[in-house]
Amino acid sequence: MSPAHSVDLAFWYILGISLVLLLGITAVMVIFVVRYRRSRHPVPGDIRDNLALELVWTVIPTLIALSMFYMGWKSYISLRTVPEDAMQVEVTAQMFSWIFTYENGRESENELVVPLGRAVKLNVSSVDVVHSLYIPAFRIKIDAVRGMTTYAWFQADEQGEYDIQCTEYCGTGHSAMTARLRIVPEQEYLAWLEAEE
Ligand SMILES: [Cu+2]
Numbered sequence: 001m002s003p004a005h006s007v008d009l010a011f012w013y014i015l016g017i018s019l020v021l022l023l024g025i026t027a028v029m030v031i032f033v034v035r036y037r038r039s040r041h042p043v044p045g046d047i048r049d050n051l052a053l054e055l056v057w058t059v060i061p062t063l064i065a066l067s068m069f070y071m072g073w074k075s076y077i078s079l080r081t082v083p084e085d086a087m088q089v090e091v092t093a094q095m096f097s098w099i100f101t102y103e104n105g106r107e108s109e110n111e112l113v114v115p116l117g118r119a120v121k122l123n124v125s126s127v128d129v130v131h132s133l134y135i136p137a138f139r140i141k142i143d144a145v146r147g148m149t150t151y152a153w154f155q156a157d158e159q160g161e162y163d164i165q166c167t168e169y170c171g172t173g174h175s176a177m178t179a180r181l182r183i184v185p186e187q188e189y190l191a192w193l194e195a196e197e
Pocket of ligand 1: 093096
């Protein structure tokens, strides 16, 4: 499963459980308010030392919380595990643009072009302040820090154009620090790679 897919799965799983709990708790609350109102039940029942009840309300929420952790953990692992055959692109952040450097030395500014169907590893750094590389379409977001290299990876199985944004406030030009990601067929990518800028 692709990282983007497993991130989405974790999101929908947690949202689904939240909805079930919201509706369930609200329904039980309304029923209790009506059924056990003071005019009908002036003396409340004593439910202390109900071992079965205590076990149920401890074990079930624990299992639910652990399963949510498991879904998040699995998507995190897939985001951090880069396929061995991934192509590498160096990403350099600066106030206020993105420089992409390819394996053959070609550079492009604010435009990341990658071939369809190949894993792409982005090695991210900064020449000045802290920036953050964000590609929402592929659910990846990683800080760009001077003096260290961080990474993210993705694989596109469809042609398309997507937004890249800086998501760490880095100065007055921060809001304009955007770039485009273009996914093109392999042949078009190779032609682009060899073309002069
Ligand atoms: Cu920035």
